[in-house]
Amino acid sequence: MNLAIPNSGIRRRSVTGLWLRHAVSFVRYWKFVITWVLIEPVIMLVAVGFGVGKLVGSVEDGVSYAEFVTPGLLVGNAMFHALFETSWNAYNRMDNDIYETALTTPITITEIAMGDILWAVTRSIMTVAGTAVVAALFGWLNNWEAIGIIIPAIMVGITFGTLGFLFSATAPHMTFLTLVFTLIATPMFFFSGSFFPISILPNWVEPIAWAMPLTAAVNIGRGFALASLDMSHLWSALYLIALTAVLWPIATFLLRRKLIK
Amino acid sequence: MTEKSKLHNDATRNTDGSVIHADNIRKLYGDVAAVDGITFKVEPGETYGLLGPNGAGKTTMMRMLAGLSPVDSGEIMVAGIDVVKNNRAVREVMGVVTQHDGLDGGLTVFQNLFLFGFLAGLSWKDSKNRAHEVLEFFGLRDRTKANTYELSGGMKRRLAIARAMMTSSNVIVMDEPSTGLDPQSRNRVWEELAILKDAGVTVLLSTHYMEEATTLCDRLSIMDHGKILDEGTPDEMIERHAPKEIAQLRVAPASLRTVRDYLNEREISFREVGALVSVKGVNGDRPDLSGLEGTEGVQTTFRAGNLEDVFLAITGRELRD
Numbered sequence: 001m002n003l004a005i006p007n008s009g010i011r012r013r014s015v016t017g018l019w020l021r022h023a024v025s026f027v028r029y030w031k032f033v034i035t036w037v038l039i040e041p042v043i044m045l046v047a048v049g050f051g052v053g054k055l056v057g058s059v060e061d062g063v064s065y066a067e068f069v070t071p072g073l074l075v076g077n078a079m080f081h082a083l084f085e086t087s088w089n090a091y092n093r094m095d096n097d098i099y100e101t102a103l104t105t106p107i108t109i110t111e112i113a114m115g116d117i118l119w120a121v122t123r124s125i126m127t128v129a130g131t132a133v134v135a136a137l138f139g140w141l142n143n144w145e146a147i148g149i150i151i152p153a154i155m156v157g158i159t160f161g162t163l164g165f166l167f168s169a170t171a172p173h174m175t176f177l178t179l180v181f182t183l184i185a186t187p188m189f190f191f192s193g194s195f196f197p198i199s200i201l202p203n204w205v206e207p208i209a210w211a212m213p214l215t216a217a218v219n220i221g222r223g224f225a226l227a228s229l230d231m232s233h234l235w236s237a238l239y240l241i242a243l244t245a246v247l248w249p250i251a252t253f254l255l256r257r258k259l260i261k
Numbered sequence: 262m263t264e265k266s267k268l269h270n271d272a273t274r275n276t277d278g279s280v281i282h283a284d285n286i287r288k289l290y291g292d293v294a295a296v297d298g299i300t301f302k303v304e305p306g307e308t309y310g311l312l313g314p315n316g317a318g319k320t321t322m323m324r325m326l327a328g329l330s331p332v333d334s335g336e337i338m339v340a341g342i343d344v345v346k347n348n349r350a351v352r353e354v355m356g357v358v359t360q361h362d363g364l365d366g367g368l369t370v371f372q373n374l375f376l377f378g379f380l381a382g383l384s385w386k387d388s389k390n391r392a393h394e395v396l397e398f399f400g401l402r403d404r405t406k407a408n409t410y411e412l413s414g415g416m417k418r419r420l421a422i423a424r425a426m427m428t429s430s431n432v433i434v435m436d437e438p439s440t441g442l443d444p445q446s447r448n449r450v451w452e453e454l455a456i457l458k459d460a461g462v463t464v465l466l467s468t469h470y471m472e473e474a475t476t477l478c479d480r481l482s483i484m485d486h487g488k489i490l491d492e493g494t495p496d497e498m499i500e501r502h503a504p505k506e507i508a509q510l511r512v513a514p515a516s517l518r519t520v521r522d523y524l525n526e527r528e529i530s531f532r533e534v535g536a537l538v539s540v541k542g543v544n545g546d547r548p549d550l551s552g553l554e555g556t557e558g559v560q561t562t563f564r565a566g567n568l569e570d571v572f573l574a575i576t577g578r579e580l581r582d
Contacts, residue, residue, distance in 0.1 A: 017379050
């Protein structure tokens, strides 16, 4: 029995324990969750890659539309998973006193956020890795550097996982969370350079598109997928890290306000 | 090793020998004092009750004891740990049963226990073994693989109590352990709490059921508006505040007026709850109800004073408002 654990610092078991809870629950319902983790993105990939790809041909020199769109779809899907985990699922956990129960163990609010985000990252990696294998089989990921797409998957998990708490911790009711998708996820999914290069947007829209965190993540993903990494990808990474650094204290503050009365 | 000795760890005590010591605790929500200067001690192995109506501050008090809610002022010591300074450590040694069972609907009964134990810090193997142990102990073994939503209300409650015993706590706080249960399930929960007590676990519980407090608590305090009004054993409290004997008249609607008039004429104080009229005698004597003998639709019985009367006497209101 260790009585000397201070409140500060991170108790690793809190994070892994919460992660394990999510993993067990995921495995228990894998038949249902897999449809979203793998089947849906593959359907999207096939429809856009083969269907739209046939119409569009190539985007840049030597890059087919399918090759162009693959990293965008992968990273965009990861965003949905990360956001869903810490908005809808976290809201449900608040509603069903799952955190209330967890808090009767020596866990802190910070560790709850970390455990949930670690799981959001896991989901993000699962969907990106799974879909990437299928894309590689189609010949749409054909550089060994493409393995690096796991890096934006992790970053998306952290950034959007953190963002999701801003909604779950403040939502007055479940329907409110619809806004996460209608106002944030869906517009970003379509205007973050996933489906077309941002450069074809009107000049005044371009900075807005670049300000969206998903644009940065898609940019990094495409850098790895097409083996075309340059300084812009470093800036994108720094942007995501800076944004997360701003969101993190807000998320934990709101979560504390919601769970500690 | 007997089943009892496996149930919990040996009690760690505060320097004054108590297991829980709350000293002048205050908690404000806005301008309202939810807990307004509460002091009490729970001795090792004791079952102590916080008795009060909804909104008396019981839940807030229990959350502060478990380090789940910040204290505005005052000091709480639990098993030698300063809860105000180190709320994480107290949750290492204290089992908490929250008011809502807080079971994980996405998991089985066993997974609820195992994952809780793991989160609380047990090793994979220990948590597994302990989960089987508490399932056995709380008579839930045949529900091991059930979904929690398939359980009855009583079973859910027992599972929540079992969960709090995953870490072999020697001190456990329970917020309204039997609220919302049918009488049969309530008895079953009480049996289990009696076993915990018998095994030497220190229990603090809150309740608004008289019967629960009388049955389970060694000592209790009556709370209202965030304050403790009095404290003692159930017998002491009854001795101090309740009339020795109370006449209870079950009155048919047609005879209510006759009864009221009779009592009012003789200036005998009484209270009415539905068709039940309670009359207490002056100075412990039986009230003179001779004039009502033979009145049609009036059945008179006498009962001893109980905690409900104590509560009425010191707060001036019914407990179940």
